[in-house]
Amino acid sequence: MAQERHAAGAELRELEEQTQVGEIFLGALMRRQLRLSARVAATMVVALGVQPLVAWFWPAYAAVHVFSIPLPWLVLGVGSYPLMVALGLYYVRHAEAIDDEFSDLLRGGE
Amino acid sequence: MTSPAAVAGLLAMLVATVAVGVFARRFAHTTSDFLVAARAVRPAANAAAISGEYLSAASFLGIAGLVMKFGYDVLWYPVGYAAGYLVLLVFIAGPLRRFGAYTIPDFAEGRFSSPRFRRLAVGLVIVVGLFYTLPQMKAAGITVASAAGVPYAAGVVVMAAVVVTIVIAGGMRGVTIVQAVQFAVKVFAITVPVFVLLVHFGTPGRIFAAAGAREVPTLPAPTTVHVAPGVRW
Numbered sequence: 001m002a003q004e005r006h007a008a009g010a011e012l013r014e015l016e017e018q019t020q021v022g023e024i025f026l027g028a029l030m031r032r033q034l035r036l037s038a039r040v041a042a043t044m045v046v047a048l049g050v051q052p053l054v055a056w057f058w059p060a061y062a063a064v065h066v067f068s069i070p071l072p073w074l075v076l077g078v079g080s081y082p083l084m085v086a087l088g089l090y091y092v093r094h095a096e097a098i099d100d101e102f103s104d105l106l107r108g109g110e
Numbered sequence: 111m112t113s114p115a116a117v118a119g120l121l122a123m124l125v126a127t128v129a130v131g132v133f134a135r136r137f138a139h140t141t142s143d144f145l146v147a148a149r150a151v152r153p154a155a156n157a158a159a160i161s162g163e164y165l166s167a168a169s170f171l172g173i174a175g176l177v178m179k180f181g182y183d184v185l186w187y188p189v190g191y192a193a194g195y196l197v198l199l200v201f202i203a204g205p206l207r208r209f210g211a212y213t214i215p216d217f218a219e220g221r222f223s224s225p226r227f228r229r230l231a232v233g234l235v236i237v238v239g240l241f242y243t244l245p246q247m248k249a250a251g252i253t254v255a256s257a258a259g260v261p262y263a264a265g266v267v268v269m270a271a272v273v274v275t276i277v278i279a280g281g282m283r284g285v286t287i288v289q290a291v292q293f294a295v296k297v298f299a300i301t302v303p304v305f306v307l308l309v310h311f312g313t314p315g316r317i318f319a320a321a322g323a324r325e326v327p328t329l330p331a332p333t334t335v336h337v338a339p340g341v342r343w
Contacts, residue, residue, distance in 0.1 A: 033204070040200045044196055067313070068319065073185065081192060
């Protein structure tokens, strides 16, 4: 799978050097990948950044206890990690899907 | 603080670490073996190695102490470290892999077709590495000195010798396997206090209640952490 992708990259680099169309394709691919990265990072920033805001606008948040453990501790100290793992998986799957789609497009165009 | 058990444990760990690192050498024959572990490290072992790095003295002891002193606010540090890995994945590791580069200097040279840029990147990596290694070696020296009762400088020299031996003898694969093994050891070590506390207090809720009820521990040896009663939530 990885080698396949690698081969597509080499093909692409040739294409890019030769044609303007390749340059446009490459630009589109890079923008899609960057948008995906930005989306994942923004989701994390919002998920973490909203917590102090909740505590600020709703002070009772700090007093909520679940199994006699303060809720903010559980949300931040326990909840953050599954979220990050999920975001990481989402990113890897989608980044590979974008690459695969692209190499299919490239092969189809030949 | 010095006890025969601590010295024996330290020695056993050092010997096992060097043995594991040097054992991995058998498989390192080419430059590729040395630098990228011949791609013979499976994702699970690699993940364990990176997690072993995450569980450094800073997160293992430092964060525990800071949470004890400052409470909830410091809980943001470990979350921030982990978030850093995600940022690394989406903005550095992913693009680097798609580009076909293994390291930042590889990328710098490949992207800008400039060996000078590569050397600049190497210089930056060394500067960052130096400032990362400084506190690590300081902590290693203090730990060995306090556990084994040897001078601080001897602790630093011993730890540096172990690290250099593993890197030279084992290459990337040796380092990765050592980190993966140490991850298991550290996870075990970090779990023991949880079980002890649960046996002592019964439920996680009672541990929090006790921390809030000013039942703070007293520290027998001098430390930079001064524990005041009343952990802030």
